[in-house]
Amino acid sequence: MGLSVWLLLGVGLLGTPVAGCGYESCPATKPGMLNVHLIPHTHNDVGWLKTVDQYFYGERNDIQHAGVQYILDSVIPQLQADPTKRFIYVEVAFFYRWWRLQTESMQQVVKQLVSEGRLEFINGGWCMNDEAAAHYNSVIDQMTLGLRFLQETFGECGRPRAAWHIDPFGHSREQASLFAQMGFDGFFFGRLDYQDKASRKQLREMEQIWRASASLEPPSADLFTGVLPNGYNPPPSLCWDQFCSDNPIVDDVSSENNVDSMVAYFLEVAAAQAKHYRTNHIVMTMGSDFQYENANLWYKNMDKLIKHVNARQLNGSHVHVLYSTPTCYLQELNRANLSWSLKYDDFFPYADGPHQFWTGYFTSRPAFKRYERLSNNFLQVCNQLEALAGPVGRKGPYGEGDSSVLRRAMAVAQHHDAVSGTEKQHVANDYAKRLAAGWDACQVVVSNALASIGGSKENFVYCNHLNISVCPLTESSHTFMVIVYNPLGRRVSWNVRLPVNEALYLVTDPDGQTVPSEVVPVSNFTWQVRRGRGDATHELIFQASAPALGYSTYTVSKTARGTLRSKLAKRIQEQARPRADAWSSREIRNEHVRVLFSPQTGLLKEIQNLDKDIALPVSQNFFWYNASIGDVDSTQTSGAYIFRPNRSEPIRMAGGARTYLVKNKLVQEVYQNFSSWCSQVVRLYAGQAYVELEWTVGPIPIDDGLGKEIISRFETPLQTDGRFYTDANGREILERRRDYRATWNLSQTEPVAGNYYPVNSRIYIKNKTFQLTVLTDRSQGGSSLADGSLELMVHRRLLYDDSRGVGEPLLEPGVYGDGLVVRGRHLIFLDTVESSADRHRLQAEREFMAPQLVLAPGGGPPFHPGQPSLKQFSALTQELPPSLHLLTLAPWEPSSVLIRLEHQFERGESANGSQPLSLDLLHLFSSFTITSIQEMNLGANQQRAAMSRLKWRPATGAVRHPVAPPLDPLRITLEPMEIRTFVATIQRQGAAKL
Numbered sequence: 001m002g003l004s005v006w007l008l009l010g011v012g013l014l015g016t017p018v019a020g021c022g023y024e025s026c027p028a029t030k031p032g033m034l035n036v037h038l039i040p041h042t043h044n045d046v047g048w049l050k051t052v053d054q055y056f057y058g059e060r061n062d063i064q065h066a067g068v069q070y071i072l073d074s075v076i077p078q079l080q081a082d083p084t085k086r087f088i089y090v091e092v093a094f095f096y097r098w099w100r101l102q103t104e105s106m107q108q109v110v111k112q113l114v115s116e117g118r119l120e121f122i123n124g125g126w127c128m129n130d131e132a133a134a135h136y137n138s139v140i141d142q143m144t145l146g147l148r149f150l151q152e153t154f155g156e157c158g159r160p161r162a163a164w165h166i167d168p169f170g171h172s173r174e175q176a177s178l179f180a181q182m183g184f185d186g187f188f189f190g191r192l193d194y195q196d197k198a199s200r201k202q203l204r205e206m207e208q209i210w211r212a213s214a215s216l217e218p219p220s221a222d223l224f225t226g227v228l229p230n231g232y233n234p235p236p237s238l239c240w241d242q243f244c245s246d247n248p249i250v251d252d253v254s255s256e257n258n259v260d261s262m263v264a265y266f267l268e269v270a271a272a273q274a275k276h277y278r279t280n281h282i283v284m285t286m287g288s289d290f291q292y293e294n295a296n297l298w299y300k301n302m303d304k305l306i307k308h309v310n311a312r313q314l315n316g317s318h319v320h321v322l323y324s325t326p327t328c329y330l331q332e333l334n335r336a337n338l339s340w341s342l343k344y345d346d347f348f349p350y351a352d353g354p355h356q357f358w359t360g361y362f363t364s365r366p367a368f369k370r371y372e373r374l375s376n377n378f379l380q381v382c383n384q385l386e387a388l389a390g391p392v393g394r395k396g397p398y399g400e401g402d403s404s405v406l407r408r409a410m411a412v413a414q415h416h417d418a419v420s421g422t423e424k425q426h427v428a429n430d431y432a433k434r435l436a437a438g439w440d441a442c443q444v445v446v447s448n449a450l451a452s453i454g455g456s457k458e459n460f461v462y463c464n465h466l467n468i469s470v471c472p473l474t475e476s477s478h479t480f481m482v483i484v485y486n487p488l489g490r491r492v493s494w495n496v497r498l499p500v501n502e503a504l505y506l507v508t509d510p511d512g513q514t515v516p517s518e519v520v521p522v523s524n525f526t527w528q529v530r531r532g533r534g535d536a537t538h539e540l541i542f543q544a545s546a547p548a549l550g551y552s553t554y555t556v557s558k559t560a561r562g563t564l565r566s567k568l569a570k571r572i573q574e575q576a577r578p579r580a581d582a583w584s585s586r587e588i589r590n591e592h593v594r595v596l597f598s599p600q601t602g603l604l605k606e607i608q609n610l611d612k613d614i615a616l617p618v619s620q621n622f623f624w625y626n627a628s629i630g631d632v633d634s635t636q637t638s639g640a641y642i643f644r645p646n647r648s649e650p651i652r653m654a655g656g657a658r659t660y661l662v663k664n665k666l667v668q669e670v671y672q673n674f675s676s677w678c679s680q681v682v683r684l685y686a687g688q689a690y691v692e693l694e695w696t697v698g699p700i701p702i703d704d705g706l707g708k709e710i711i712s713r714f715e716t717p718l719q720t721d722g723r724f725y726t727d728a729n730g731r732e733i734l735e736r737r738r739d740y741r742a743t744w745n746l747s748q749t750e751p752v753a754g755n756y757y758p759v760n761s762r763i764y765i766k767n768k769t770f771q772l773t774v775l776t777d778r779s780q781g782g783s784s785l786a787d788g789s790l791e792l793m794v795h796r797r798l799l800y801d802d803s804r805g806v807g808e809p810l811l812e813p814g815v816y817g818d819g820l821v822v823r824g825r826h827l828i829f830l831d832t833v834e835s836s837a838d839r840h841r842l843q844a845e846r847e848f849m850a851p852q853l854v855l856a857p858g859g860g861p862p863f864h865p866g867q868p869s870l871k872q873f874s875a876l877t878q879e880l881p882p883s884l885h886l887l888t889l890a891p892w893e894p895s896s897v898l899i900r901l902e903h904q905f906e907r908g909e910s911a912n913g914s915q916p917l918s919l920d921l922l923h924l925f926s927s928f929t930i931t932s933i934q935e936m937n938l939g940a941n942q943q944r945a946a947m948s949r950l951k952w953r954p955a956t957g958a959v960r961h962p963v964a965p966p967l968d969p970l971r972i973t974l975e976p977m978e979i980r981t982f983v984a985t986i987q988r989q990g991a992a993k994l
């Protein structure tokens with residue numbers, strides 16, 4: 001008899017049937033006593049010191065002893081043998097792998113345990129995502145991926161009731177809002193500022209209601225939130241894993257018998273903990289990183305603890321210990337029927353002691369942070385085209401591919417040691433490699449879909465190195481096609497920039513009309529970064545536009561020949577030369593913006609918004625903080641997690657910049673060279689209402705023995721009263737106040753690092769009339785350290801580890817080993833306070849869902865004659881209004897798609913933008929017919945109508961619990977910041993067959 005068969009029998013022999021899962025399966029507690037909920041758990045990082053694969057299998061145990069497969073192997077028989085035992089599992093990326101390797105009978109065993117609530121999934125995302133650097137689009141996607149697997153595998157019993165972010169390094173309000181909208185009843189976490197924790201313990205505010213949206217009607221974004229007492233570890237001396245060295249409970253005649261002292265100690269610990277919590281229930285997390293590989297050690301000792309502590313009840317003890325889960329603990333808190341205080345702000349920044357601010361990781365690994373954001377962009381494009389094209393997208397003329405490879409790689413990349421930048425270098429490489437494999441698979445989908453929709457089997461080419469002006473096709477071809485695919489629900493214009501070699505080009509739009517184009521030289525800065533990986537001398541620039549959820553195809557052909565060529569060469573040379581005359585005015589301008597530079601320093605001096613007739617002196621320069629290596633105040637160094645400058649004043653990169661101007665009808669660019677490793681292009685395209693700063697930083701030199709953290713700082717005369725504003729995960733804005741925390745009296749130990757906040761997509765400062773907004777292209781740390789000033793950390797390179805586990809200095813060697821070079825963009829808006837949200841909301845949307853360029857030499861054979869042409873296509877019957885974002889259009893089941901619509905404005909931030917919206921969803925898409933539609937919760941693992949979250953009573957103000965009106969797909973209404981999620985069954989028009 002095989003082991004698995006024996007296990008299967010075990011259920012019948014030993015398991016007393018438990019009624020249902022979730023709340024129904026919770027163990028009985030004792031009303032008159034202090035109930036101590038032991039939560040057996042393991043924390044499995046989806047990559048950190050080892051790669052995901054290494055962690056799963058237990059490879060490279062020389063780096064860290066950890067093997068996830070053994071954990072699950074070891075826990076299941078423990079649960080089977082004793083129906084009172086519980087275990088929670090969290091990271092679906094690992095569970096999914098383990099599940100697929102099990103026999104059918106083992107899968108049955110696990111299903112049984114899940115259906116009885118003995119094995120319970122908590123949180124249920126693919127990973128436990130980072131909260132500072134993760135974008136909401138990717139948070140929702142990674143949660144959806146994990147929750148969907150659980151739902152499909154285990155049904156309702158696989159739907160987690162509690163969110164569980166025990167390790168992320170600070171907690172964002174948006175994350176809580178998203179969890180609430182996913183239907184979670186409560187949320188537990190481990191890390192918060194040490195001063196905050198102390199104050200909460202004293203005030204008994206370890207558990208509260210987090211009102212996580214300033215826009216959504218309570219309680220839809222209210223989330224009951226609990227701070228765990230010991231992070232996610234057991235109380236001291238009570239760790240019984242093989243990794244721990246605490247004493248076991250010795251309860252026989254042995255001379256080492258320690259039962260009495262163990263029980264006494266436990267009662268002491270429980271009583272002390274209970275002082276800080278409000279009900280007669282407390283929770284203890286019994287587990288930690290990669291524990292339970294030999295689950296017997298833990299369970300055997302917990303069994304004894306439970307037995308001996310509870311035995312004291314006969315002698316009058318009022319403490320009852322039990323195996324439990326976060327869900328069961330949550331239920332008891334809810335039953336206590338107390339009213340709970342409200343929290344409105346967030347849990348950033350996180351400090352685990354004086355001088356120890358975890359604000360470095362907001363910027364750590366800036367190139368990976370950008371790659372991750374760009375990969376989300378491409379995943380959404382891939383999702384959309386796979387949904388629009390149907391089966392031919394997955395299997396077509398370019399082979400087989402689907403979006404799932406990139407979806408999973410992106411989900412892994414959201415982990416709190418992935419996009420956060422706190423993993424070892426070899427693990428960061430692995431994350432990037434996974435994304436790259438996802439891009440490859442998605443390129444097949446996109447090619448198949450374009451051929452199918454466009455009816456032409458072109459030799460599609462993807463140029464993924466346009467940021468360093470490399471694209472062999474455009475550099476060498478006399479003629480080529482540029483397909484501009486627009487993933488947004490409304491038409492966009494986009495400045496296309498392609499590497500070419502010296503020539504004149506004719507660009508035509510889908511109607512054959514000539515489009516203005518210009519050729520500019522590839523900058524010195526780009527040559528320097530490119531280091532021989534390409535040799536394009538010029539860039540072709542033209543403005544393209546593409547319809548809603550569709551594409552336009554432009555044709556580019558070389559026109560320069562003979563005499564024209566020499567004329568052209570001269571023109572290009574002129575452009576390349578610093579033009580003293582044109583540049584003597586020290587300004588660039590278009591119809592909307594004027595930018596002035598200092599003649600002495602070449603630095604930015606003033607920005608004018610010509611539409612509003614407002615001007616603001618704005619100076620901008622790069623600086624670097626000298627990373628602390630520890631000092632008399634603290635041994636804390638600056639590292640991958642922690643930001644700690646060795647003094648508050650950063651060092652100026654240069655007093656000024658050497659500059660030159662490139663100017664033509666389409667673009668004006670001031671090239672600023674600050675140092676051999678820091679440069680910037682200040683750019684103004686025709687028609688653009690913002691100033692674009694494209695910075696290039698690195699390789700950061702370290703031969704002077706100094707770690708460096710590079711910032712771009714803007715200084716203005718704005719009176720900002722110590723306040724500035726940052727977004728949470730790309731969505732709602734939070735007000736920040738220098739040297740201040742909303743819920744406790746801050747004792748500030750780090751005037752710089754202690755004022756840094758995560759900037760996911762934007763930061764701004766304002767006075768009563770003007771607002772200066774900076775949009776970023778990836779997550780970065782940012783602050784305002786003086787009134788009128790604003791800064792973003794763009795890159796960092798450090799020589800010491802900061803003692804938080806990663807065990808490596810953040811040296812990022814880059815491709816050539818001498819240090820990573822990073823290039824990125826800051827978009828600067830100067831506007832009135834009232835108009836700013838209109839600007840930054842719509843532009844941020846265009847940035848994270850930017851058009852995807854697909855190139856082809858042209859002249860490909862037809863594919864499916866009778867299909868629409870490859871010239872122009874839109875999958876919508878009408879454009880979406882500006883406030884409405886098509887957040888998700890993705891394949892779901894073979895005949896259904898997942899759709900998310902989002903109101904992308906906050907309440908009250910824009911006169912027009914913040915109005916509620918209505919939309920006919922049934923007739924929105926022209927590519928398919930919606931035959932039926934179901935509204936889901938945000939995670940798409942439950943019908944919205946079936947959502948019934950636990951109700952919590954806030955200490956102030958009543959909340960209504962209105963019943964949602966029946967769904968009318970002809971009129972979907974969205975309130976500010978609302979996201980609505982649908983699964984739509986569809987029929988494709990003239991579904992293409994191979």
Ligand SMILES: *[C@@H]1O[C@H](CO)[C@@H](O)[C@H](O)[C@H]1NC(C)=O
Nearest residue numbers: 524525658659660671672673
């Ligand atoms: C660009 O490179 C050329 C040649 O290396 C050099 O002469 C010129 O000064 C550089 N220009 C700038 C702005 O750095």
Ligand SMILES: *[C@@H]1O[C@H](CO)[C@@H](O)[C@H](O)[C@H]1NC(C)=O
Nearest residue numbers: 616717718719767768769770
């Ligand atoms: C805001 O700052 C600008 C520039 O310094 C100034 O002109 C304007 O008067 C200020 N507005 C208020 C209300 O202080």
Ligand SMILES: [Zn+2]
Nearest residue numbers: 043045167416
């Ligand atoms: Zn972790």
